[in-house]
Amino acid sequence: MLVAGIDEAGRGPVIGPMVIAGVLIEDERANVLHNLGVKDSKKLTPKRRERLYPEILKEAKACHVEIVEAKVIDSERGIKNLNGIELEAMVKIISRLRPDLVQVGSIEFKADKFRDKLSQRVKVPIISVHHAEDLFPAVAAASIIAKFTRDNIVCRLREIYGDFGSGYPSDPKTVEFLKDAISRGELPEIVRKTWGTVQRIASVSSCNALSSRY
Missing domain, CATH: 3.30.420.10 (Ribonuclease H-like superfamily/Ribonuclease H)
Structure with a gap:
């Protein structure tokens, strides 16, 4: 069998x-x-x-x-x-x-x-x-x-993309990689953009950018 x-x-x-x-x-x-x-x-x-x-x-x-x-x-x-x-x-x-x-x-x-x-x-x-x-x-x-x-x-x-750590949301190196990419507006296609981690970082980044204007 x-x-x-x-x-x-x-x-x-x-x-x-x-x-x-x-x-x-x-x-x-x-x-x-x-x-x-x-x-x-x-x-x-x-x-x-x-x-x-x-x-x-x-x-x-x-x-x-x-x-x-x-x-x-x-x-x-x-x-x-x-x-x-x-x-x-x-x-x-x-x-x-x-x-x-x-x-x-x-x-x-x-x-x-x-x-x-x-x-x-x-x-x-x-x-x-x-x-x-x-x-x-x-x-x-x-x-x-x-x-x-x-x-x-x-x-x-x-x-290709640099050291992003393990790729898991709990990895500080991965989080820093995502923060840097989001701040530059250049999330590569290897990132799962629908993941909550990405959306949370993007939300905080947007709030910080808005606060810096006023």
Whole structure:
């Protein structure tokens, strides 16, 4: 039986894309991934993820990655929320990999509700639970592929746009990058302009500019 594990990296950042990965493996090979040390990407160092990346590709029957750029997230959010955007990417991955079974972490509070939504779009049995990356090696493998891919993209973006930190709203370096860009009126396309962080900084910047005139 062919099992597809699906996971994402980059839901929360205000800068950079969201990356969703699918890894297709033979069910009986799941223990091989486990023995290699494949686990939730957040529990691994960057170096360890880098080492495991080619090992996962070697074991997988197929892999597929969907990269949702910041500008696409912004345009789509006028129609659907982030969960809806990610669900569409998952549908594309499942359609490409054509597994016998899908294992995926729920992106909604009610896992069964999310499973039902996905089941309406693809005719494949789906197991959807919270923390699936801790339970299923295929999902853990997908988390590594997604994280490694996004980290490489972010490194390239820093070379182009300068050091914006991690890209997360809680990172002071990211906030300073946004403040500087907004003050110059030059928000690059890698910024998710619909994020509350950007709108708050823009609002404060506008108020400060107005106050300085009077």
